[in-house]
Amino acid sequence: MRVLLIGGSGQLGSEIRRRWRDDDxxxxxxxxxxxxxxxxxxxxVGDGNAEVVVNCAAFHNVDRCETEVETALRINAVAVERLAELCAQSGKRFVTFSTDYVFDGMTEWPYGENDCANPISAYGVSKYTGELLVQRMRSDALIVRTCGVYGVRPxxxxxxxxxxxxIAQARAGEHGRVVDDVVASPTYAGHLAEALRALLATNARGVVHASNVGPVSWFxxxxxxxxxxxLEPTLDAIGSGEWKSGARRPRYSALDNVRLRELGITMPDWRAGIAAYLADRPGHPE
Ligand SMILES: NC(=O)c1ccc[n+]([C@@H]2O[C@H](COP(=O)([O-])OP(=O)(O)OC[C@H]3O[C@@H](n4cnc5c(N)ncnc54)[C@H](OP(=O)(O)O)[C@@H]3O)[C@@H](O)[C@H]2O)c1
Known part of the structure; x- marks a missing residue:
């Protein structure tokens, strides 16, 4: 595939560049x-010869989005709509990423693609607006929602x-303070890049969830x-109320990869995500 990758220096973009070896x-x-x-x-996009445009770029500083709403909407919604439009006009496939933060977290089971979005932060609103603007075009665009992404290039x-x-806190003999009442499905960028490549080999379109499998609290x-x-798991559990932040975040936002499974694409569970990340970190063999 000839790919135009926007946001290629980020966590996910770096893994796409590293893993999609047969692609240009x-x-x-x-x-x-x-x-x-x-x-x-x-x-x-308009002048290039790519077959697929993958957008990994976003304004995703969740707290800053609360006070910079206009920028959040411009980058996460209006620009994404423009990319989808340009791709539709020039016959290119378009992939963009969205987030578990489109959900309000008032649940106790992983969200599937058909569950109702109800974002509670400006970031979530901006990403969901981007989804809606792309979907309204009825193009063959793919909107991949993921969760808690971490990668070897932070x-x-x-x-x-x-x-x-x-890890740094434990090595320094400190007790990290981690929330135990927020549940997500943290996702290793390497696994997400692999799943996305498999997804592009199908003719899937619309919203698809892709995260490492299994709900887990951050603690x-x-x-x-x-x-x-x-290392010894020397951690202190705290409630999310003790963790001060500018934006509201969903208490429960694990994703269920319903459509991926239907397409025969599986993602490893969250423990395997950690293992792969620790093994892949340059210069940090565990
Ligand atoms: N990180 C998460 O926990 C998480 C969770 C759910 C969904 N997502 C979504 O997953 C996608 C990938 O996230 P990520 O963690 O890989 O992001 P990331 O590591 O922060 O990388 C973002 C990339 O986009 C570039 N970029 C930022 N603003 C840009 C702009 N205005 N125009 C062009 N390029 C820009 C950055 O380049 P510079 O560094 O040079 O600015 C970088 O290459 C995003 O859509 C994000 O919303 C992320």
């Missing part, structure tokens, strides 16, 4: 193709991964990461 991938830098600059999208937004932080996830790294 062009991955312009952020300053070359910027979702905030429509003319750069027109030039990259997001520039945070600069570190959650796993690296708890249990951190404890398992420490165990797998050969």
């Amino acid at each position: 991938i062009v991955a312009p830098r952020h300053d070359e193709v910027d979702l905030g600059v429509p003319s750069s999208l027109d030039a990259a 997001s520039a937004t945070k600069g570190y991964t959650f796993i690296d932080r708890v 249990d996830f951190a404890a398992e990461a420490l165990r797998q790294a050969g």
Whole structure:
């Protein structure tokens, strides 16, 4: 496949570049193709010869989105609509990513694609608006919702991964404080990149959930990461009320990969995600 990859330096984009070895991938830098600059999208997508456009870029600093709503909507919704439009016009397949934060978290079982979205943060609203704008075009676009992504190239937004932080704290003899009442399905970017490649070999369109399998609290996830790294799980459980943040986040946002399973594509469970991440980290053999 000839692929135009936007956001190719991020957690997921890096894994796509690393793993889709048989594909011809062009991955312009952020300053070359910027979702905030429509003319750069027109030039990259409209004039290029890619068969598939994969958009891994987003404004996903969840707390900043609360106060920078206009930017969130411009990057996560309007620009995504523009990309879908350009792809539809030029006969390219379009893939973009959405989030578990489109849900309100008022449930106790993993969300399937047909469950009702009801975002409770500006970030979630902006990503869901992007989904709706793309879907209204009735194109063959794929909208892949994922959850708690971590990768060997940490997001520039945070600069570190959650796993690296708890490992560093344990090695320093500190007790990490981790919420035990927030449940998600944290996803290793490498596994997501593999699932996406398999998905593109089908003619699936619309919303598809793709996350490492199994709901897990962030506390249990951190404890398992420490165990797998050969460290004592020295952690203090805290309630989400003790964790101050600008945006509301869903208490429960694990995803159920219903459509992926129907397509015969399986993703490893969350423990295998940790194991693969620890094995793949450059210079950090555990
Ligand atoms: N991370 C999560 O926990 C999570 C959870 C659910 C869904 N998602 C979604 O999954 C997708 C991939 O996330 P990720 O974790 O791989 O993100 P990431 O690591 O933060 O990477 C984002 C990429 O997009 C680029 N970028 C940022 N703003 C841009 C803009 N305005 N125009 C063009 N490029 C821009 C970044 O380049 P620079 O670094 O050079 O700016 C980087 O290459 C996103 O759609 C995100 O919303 C993420």
